[in-house]
Amino acid sequence: MDDVLIQGLLVGGVYALIALGFVLVFKSSLVLNLAHGELIAILSYFLYQIIAIWGLSDWAGIPLVVASGALLGLLMERLAVRPLLGQPFLSLLMMTLMLSFLLKGVVVLVWGSDSFVLPFTPAGQWTIGPFNVIPGAAISFVVAVAIFLLLTALFRYTKVGLSMRVVAADHEVAQSLGIRVRRVFSLSWAISGSFAAVCGVLAGMVLTVTPVMGDLALGKGLPVLLLGGLNSIPGAMAGGLIIGLVEALGSYYQPGMKEIIPWIVMLIILLVRPYGLFGERRIERI
Amino acid sequence: MMPSGVFNTRPQQDMAIVRTRAQWLLLAAALIFLVTLGLYLPQEWVVWLIMVGIYTVAALGIHIMTGLCGQFSMGQAAFMALGAYTTAFLAGSHGWSPWLTLPLSGLVAGLGGLVFGIPALRIKGFYLVLTTIAAQFVIMWAIRQPDWLGETYGLDVPAISIGGAALKDAQFWWLTLGVAAVMLFLAKNIQRTATGRKFVAVRDNDLAAEVMGINLFRTKLLAFFIGCFFAGIAGWLWAHHLLRINPDLFTFSLSLWFLAMIIIGGMGSTAGVVMGAGVIMLVDKLVPRLSPVLADAFPSLGYQIPAALSLILFALVVILFILIEPKGLYHRLQRIKLYYRLNPFSY
Numbered sequence: 227m228d229d230v231l232i233q234g235l236l237v238g239g240v241y242a243l244i245a246l247g248f249v250l251v252f253k254s255s256l257v258l259n260l261a262h263g264e265l266i267a268i269l270s271y272f273l274y275q276i277i278a279i280w281g282l283s284d285w286a287g288i289p290l291v292v293a294s295g296a297l298l299g300l301l302m303e304r305l306a307v308r309p310l311l312g313q314p315f316l317s318l319l320m321m322t323l324m325l326s327f328l329l330k331g332v333v334v335l336v337w338g339s340d341s342f343v344l345p346f347t348p349a350g351q352w353t354i355g356p357f358n359v360i361p362g363a364a365i366s367f368v369v370a371v372a373i374f375l376l377l378t379a380l381f382r383y384t385k386v387g388l389s390m391r392v393v394a395a396d397h398e399v400a401q402s403l404g405i406r407v408r409r410v411f412s413l414s415w416a417i418s419g420s421f422a423a424v425c426g427v428l429a430g431m432v433l434t435v436t437p438v439m440g441d442l443a444l445g446k447g448l449p450v451l452l453l454g455g456l457n458s459i460p461g462a463m464a465g466g467l468i469i470g471l472v473e474a475l476g477s478y479y480q481p482g483m484k485e486i487i488p489w490i491v492m493l494i495i496l497l498v499r500p501y502g503l504f505g506e507r508r509i510e511r512i
Numbered sequence: 513m514m515p516s517g518v519f520n521t522r523p524q525q526d527m528a529i530v531r532t533r534a535q536w537l538l539l540a541a542a543l544i545f546l547v548t549l550g551l552y553l554p555q556e557w558v559v560w561l562i563m564v565g566i567y568t569v570a571a572l573g574i575h576i577m578t579g580l581c582g583q584f585s586m587g588q589a590a591f592m593a594l595g596a597y598t599t600a601f602l603a604g605s606h607g608w609s610p611w612l613t614l615p616l617s618g619l620v621a622g623l624g625g626l627v628f629g630i631p632a633l634r635i636k637g638f639y640l641v642l643t644t645i646a647a648q649f650v651i652m653w654a655i656r657q658p659d660w661l662g663e664t665y666g667l668d669v670p671a672i673s674i675g676g677a678a679l680k681d682a683q684f685w686w687l688t689l690g691v692a693a694v695m696l697f698l699a700k701n702i703q704r705t706a707t708g709r710k711f712v713a714v715r716d717n718d719l720a721a722e723v724m725g726i727n728l729f730r731t732k733l734l735a736f737f738i739g740c741f742f743a744g745i746a747g748w749l750w751a752h753h754l755l756r757i758n759p760d761l762f763t764f765s766l767s768l769w770f771l772a773m774i775i776i777g778g779m780g781s782t783a784g785v786v787m788g789a790g791v792i793m794l795v796d797k798l799v800p801r802l803s804p805v806l807a808d809a810f811p812s813l814g815y816q817i818p819a820a821l822s823l824i825l826f827a828l829v830v831i832l833f834i835l836i837e838p839k840g841l842y843h844r845l846q847r848i849k850l851y852y853r854l855n856p857f858s859y
Contacts, residue, residue, distance in 0.1 A: 252638075258638045258641075306831070309835055310834070310835075313834075313838060315637065315638075316578070316584060316771075316775070316779075317775070317834050317838055319584070319638075319641060320768075320771060320772065320775055320830060320834060321831065321834050323768060324772075324826075324827040324830045324831045324834075325827070325831075327765075327823045327824070327826060327827035328823070328824055328827040328828070328831075330823055331820045331821070331822075331823035331824035331827065332820070332824070334816050334819050334820040334823065335816055335817070335820035335821075335824070338816045339816070441764075445649070448642055448645065449646075451642075452639060452642050456638060456639075482657075485649070485653065486649060486650060486653045489646040489649050489650055490646075490650065492642070492646060493631070493643065493646050493650070496631055496635060496639060496643060497630075497631055497634075500631070500634040500635040500639065501635075501639070502639075
């Protein structure tokens with residue numbers, strides 16, 4: 227039972243990391259990037275391509291994947307999302323969804339229906355104190371927490387992070403302060419893309435990389451996102467841990483309900499708190 | 513805009529859907545054409561027409577929810593499943609008449625829509641979209657569970673018979689055409705009533721609508737109910753067309769297809785919905801024709817091509833429409849008509 231809880235908590239770290247990628251983009255550009263799940267999947271496959279087929283070492287492969295993730299994020303922002311600035315929100319939503327279809331199509335085209343386990347996934351179980359944990363999940367959790375702390379520091383202490391927060395608050399104010407809003411958009415998409423790469427590496431260790439991995443990542447990331455609120459970084463972290471725990475508990479008692487539990491939790495929370503646990507309440511005027 | 517020299521002189525003319533004699537003639541000719549299509553088209557294309565009809569009905573539901581009332585739904589396929597399973601359960605397992613289950617399918621789907629529409633009062637935008645995605649997964653998960661719904665294997669659905677003989681494809685196409693025409697007429701009329709105007713007011717600014725005395729909760733729920741009712745009717749048609757349904761038919765991608773249809777056709781117009789359904793189904797038809805060609809050209813990719821191609825082609829078509837023609841095909845058609853009505857003057 228304790229092991230189940232710890233395992234849920236650790237996997238929750240990965241979920242939180244997936245959700246952080248959404249939050250980062252949403253915070254600055256108010257776009258919900260539904261292609262994020264497939265982005266994770268395609269980067270995972272790319273890593274597999276680099277290591278297993280091209281034969282590069284792990285430590286060369288991971289930075290390469292992170293860089294290409296940033297590049298992909300940048301390209302998506304520049305080519306698909308920026309032309310839609312000012313369009314109704316359904317267009318943007320459909321655009322990111324169609325991007326995810328496109329990425330999935332590329333995955334299926336290039337890698338078919340192969341599934342694989344990343345070659346550097348440590349096998350067996352680690353014993354930390356009284357608990358047995360799966361090594362992949364433990365590593366992911368540590369990385370997720372590290373990235374969360376890094377991100378908090380970025381938003382609090384660096385100029386880039388501060389400008390991102392200004393852009394999130396108000397585009398016009400940001401422009402009048404001399405912040406290049408478009409550059410901030412590009413930057414946040416690039417960072418989100420590199421997050422997707424990190425998620426790809428970590429999720430490849432916890433889950434098996436299959437063609438449905440993108441849907442899986444989306445299916446875990448969205449409930450976490452809504453639970454924490456669309457624009458809250460601590461919310462994403464807390465939401466990830468909660469969903470991870472609840473899912474682990476639920477599948478311990480009711481194994482058939484594993485996929486559906488995050489959505490049900492999300493629905494209940496939304497009925498009670500429409501903006502998520504930590505989300506920013508928007509006051510609307512006519 | 514009316515053709516040159518034609519003026520409305522009576523209020524009835526102002527309210528009519530079909531305005532001129534030429535339009536009546538065109539409408540009659542189009543209906544006759546569509547009916548006779550069932551007689552001489554090869555079976556493959558009759559089935560295609562049936563699917564266009566079914567998807568049109570479901571997309572009309574999305575049109576009312578999203579196009580008119582601004583409540584985005586990404587769970588339309590699941591509501592279709594509710595309708596399809598209602599008729600499969602009642603007509604298939606309990607021997608009810610399919611004609612009796614037609615309204616029941618719509619009602620069950622509509623009630624399902626009400627349940628998932630309740631959060632719409634307090635949340636909107638992205639949060640609402642995600643709630644409807646949750647609806648898709650929760651409903652489809654629930655349908656897979658009980659064994660009286662056939663779990664993952666699905667249920668058999670009896671064929672509809674008129675006068676003792678089961679309908680063949682061509683006859684089913686006439687049935688689909690009839691149902692689709694009635695639903696189109698309903699959707700078109702809802703748009704023109706007080707309810708339809710309430711929907712539009714809520715879409716444009718729900719706070720302002722509430723201040724003007726529109727009951728937001730009731731209006732949004734009504735939009736969900738009507739939209740999902742349409743989905744249920746489409747599900748009824750689909751179930752009786754396929755004669756066997758299983759949960760894998762009603763995927764999340766299908767829900768997205770319906771959204772793509774109203775985007776391609778143009779938000780807020782019923783004629784656009786039909787066009788959008790036609791375009792999407794044409795793309796769907798293109799895939800099996802294009803894939804052998806591509807498979808010959810790139811033999812190393814071979815078997816993955818059909819699956820990948822359908823995803824990529826669909827995505828590309830929708831992306832192109834969003835980027836190049838964001839107002840949709842219907843808007844373009846209107847522009848062309850306007851141009852020829854005004855020709856040779858530009859105003």
